[in-house]
Amino acid sequence: MRQHCNNRAFGDVIWGTTDVKDREAEWADLMRLAIAGDQAAYQRLLLALAPWLRAIARRGLARWGDADAEDVVQETLLAIHLKRHTWDADRPIGPWLRAITRNKLIDNLRRRGGRIDVSIDGMEDFLAAADEKPPVETRDVEPYVNELPERQRDVVQCILTEEISIRETAVRLKISEGAVRVALHRGLATVARSYKRDMT
Amino acid sequence: MKTDKLIHAITADNATRSVSVERWLAMVIFPGIVISAILFALMLGPRSDIVRVSGEFSFLFKFVVTLTLALTATLLACRLARPGADTKLAALALLAAPVILGLAVLAEFTAVEPAMRASKLVGTTWLSCVTFIPILSVPILAATLIALRHGAPTRPALTGAVAGLIAGGFGATIYAAYCIEDSPFFLATWYTLAIVGVATVGGLIGARLLRW
Numbered sequence: 001m002r003q004h005c006n007n008r009a010f011g012d013v014i015w016g017t018t019d020v021k022d023r024e025a026e027w028a029d030l031m032r033l034a035i036a037g038d039q040a041a042y043q044r045l046l047l048a049l050a051p052w053l054r055a056i057a058r059r060g061l062a063r064w065g066d067a068d069a070e071d072v073v074q075e076t077l078l079a080i081h082l083k084r085h086t087w088d089a090d091r092p093i094g095p096w097l098r099a100i101t102r103n104k105l106i107d108n109l110r111r112r113g114g115r116i117d118v119s120i121d122g123m124e125d126f127l128a129a130a131d132e133k134p135p136v137e138t139r140d141v142e143p144y145v146n147e148l149p150e151r152q153r154d155v156v157q158c159i160l161t162e163e164i165s166i167r168e169t170a171v172r173l174k175i176s177e178g179a180v181r182v183a184l185h186r187g188l189a190t191v192a193r194s195y196k197r198d199m200t
Numbered sequence: 201m202k203t204d205k206l207i208h209a210i211t212a213d214n215a216t217r218s219v220s221v222e223r224w225l226a227m228v229i230f231p232g233i234v235i236s237a238i239l240f241a242l243m244l245g246p247r248s249d250i251v252r253v254s255g256e257f258s259f260l261f262k263f264v265v266t267l268t269l270a271l272t273a274t275l276l277a278c279r280l281a282r283p284g285a286d287t288k289l290a291a292l293a294l295l296a297a298p299v300i301l302g303l304a305v306l307a308e309f310t311a312v313e314p315a316m317r318a319s320k321l322v323g324t325t326w327l328s329c330v331t332f333i334p335i336l337s338v339p340i341l342a343a344t345l346i347a348l349r350h351g352a353p354t355r356p357a358l359t360g361a362v363a364g365l366i367a368g369g370f371g372a373t374i375y376a377a378y379c380i381e382d383s384p385f386f387l388a389t390w391y392t393l394a395i396v397g398v399a400t401v402g403g404l405i406g407a408r409l410l411r412w
Contacts, residue, residue, distance in 0.1 A: 034214055043211040050203055074206050081210045083352040083412065085218035086282045095284030103283065103354050141201040160201070160209040185216045188209065 028093040035084065046077060051132055053077065053101060060105045064112065070138045071195060076104045078192040111196070144194035148187055155180050156187035221281040224347035225274065229370075232343030236336045236374050244332060244378040258382035261304060263373055265387065269297035269395070270369025273362050277344070280359045281351025294365075304384035312383075321385040329379065329386075333394035334401075337364075337371030341402055345409055353410050360406010361399045368395030 027045060034042035050073060057072035079100050087096045145156050158169040159180075166184070170177045219227075253259040276290040312320060323329075344363040353359035372391050381387075 037215065039211055039214045042214045043207065046207045046210060050207065070203060074201065074203055077203070077206060077210060079352070079412070081213065082218075083283070085220055086352045088282060088285065091285070096282070097284075099283030099354050100352065103352075135203045137202050139201075156209070159212050160205055163205060163208045166212050181213070181215060184209065184213050188213055 024092060024094040027097070028089075031084070031087065031093060032089055035089065046080075049080070049097070050077065050135065054133075054135060056101060056105065060109065061112075066136045067138055068108075068112070070136050072105055072108050073135070074138060075108070075192065075195045076101050078188060078195075079104055082189055082192055107196075141191060141194070144191055144197075145187075148190055151175075151179070152183045152187035152190065155183035156191070159184055160187075160191075219350065221347060221351035222278050224350045225278065225344065228343040228347050229274075229340065229366075232340040232367075233370055233374070235339035236371060239339070240336055240374050240378070243335075244375075246377045247380050250377065253382075256382075261384075262376040262379070262382065262387060262391075265297050265301050265304075266369050266372040266376060266391070268300060268369075269294075270366055270373060272296055273365035273369055277348060277359060277362045277366060280355065280362060281348055281353050283352050283354050297369075301384060301388055305388050308384045317385065320381075320383040321389055323381040323383070323386045323390070325379065325381055326386070326390045329375070329381075329390040330394045330397070332378075333368065333372050333375045333391065334398050335371075336374050337367040337395075337398045340370045341367035341398065341405075345402070345405065348406075348410055349412075352412055353406075356410035357403045357407040359410050361403035363406060364399030364402025365395065367402065368398035371395075371398065 027048065030041045030045035030048070034045060053073045053076050054069065057069035057076075058066060061069045061072060080097070083100065087093060141160075145153055145160070147153075148156060154173055155169055158164050158172060159166070164172070166177055166180050170180045173180070247253070272290070272293045276287065276294055279285045279287045279290045308320070309317070341363060344366050345360065348359055348363055372395060381390075
């Protein structure tokens with residue numbers, strides 16, 4: 001047992017990069033499963049990505065604090081979702097994730113008039129350390145949701161605020177599941193755009 | 201809003217399938233080209249001796265250059281629309297059209313007497329060229345930008361400029377059916393000017409339109 005622990009510590013030092021590659025490969029597998037329809041895999045992926053995004057966002061927006069950093073986390077998760085068809089499933093997922101994260105971070109800094117001091121050029125930066133501190137709540141998204149067209153608003157409120165499933169939402173609103181899915185997708189796209197708006 | 205709630209909502213949206221940029225381009229560029237072709241038929245029409253020259257190398261060469269530009273630019277745009285994708289090879293391929301044209305210019309330079317070179321460069325229809333190539337490019341530029349919005353270009357202005365090269369390339373291809381100037385000097389000067397103009401407009405519009 002002791003021998004095993006020593007070897008493991010040794011491995012972490014020498015083969016730290018293997019850890020990074022493993023994680024990247026695991027995320028790519030989860031994403032492929034998600035795209036094939038595995039909702040549970042998608043949730044696992046997003047829950048795994050969030051702490052990493054949080055670490056990058058908190059570093060990049062250190063001047064502004066955790067709520068603003070959480071804005072970036074949410075905006076990036078939405079972008080990853082809405083643009084996931086731009087990932088070539090035959091290629092590594094790391095560069096794709098890095099490019100999207102970088103893009104959203106720079107966007108955010110630019111909007112706040114901050115210095116663009118983003119250093120996620122290497123995978124080591126991106127996968128350096130997850131931020132395990134609990135996420136904070138961001139500003140209220142209610143106003144943006146209330147602006148949505150009625151169908152989208154109802155659906156987004158059910159699924160986002162009350163966290164019920166698509167089927168339950170369809171039953172409650174007396175519309176088809178297909179209609180719920182369309183409304184949810186459009187609602188999410190609109191919410192994603194709302195991050196760019198006045199944030200003071 | 202708590203991030204966990206957002207993750208729940210995103211997960212619920214897992215079943216949504218999105219169409220790739222490549223598919224979008226294939227779907228909208230052809231209608232764009234057709235609209236340009238209709239505009240062409242209404243405004244210009246093919247040159248009167250087109251049947252006679254359609255076998256001649258100097259006539260066909262124009263199409264080779266413009267189509268090569270349009271197609272290599274399309275490949276590059278597809279790469280640019282995917283975050284983190286490697287663009288080096290596609291960017292290199294973009295040089296094909298200028299290189300082919302450059303070689304033709306050199307060949308023409310040695311073949312044509314010095315006295316004739318200037319008149320071949322200026323031609324008689326340069327104004328029509330720099331006017332109509334951009335006009336014919338407009339429907340295709342619109343179509344290309346619409347398609348690229350479905351991607352995630354991390355460099356919107358550059359991607360818009362490449363969209364302009366696509367539009368300019370196809371627009372010039374259509375125009376070439378009317379154009380009576382077949383000299384590579386003319387091509388290298390006026391077609392380039394017109395296409396660079398379209399690329400500039402594409403870059404300016406893309407900087408706004410291609411953000412996500």
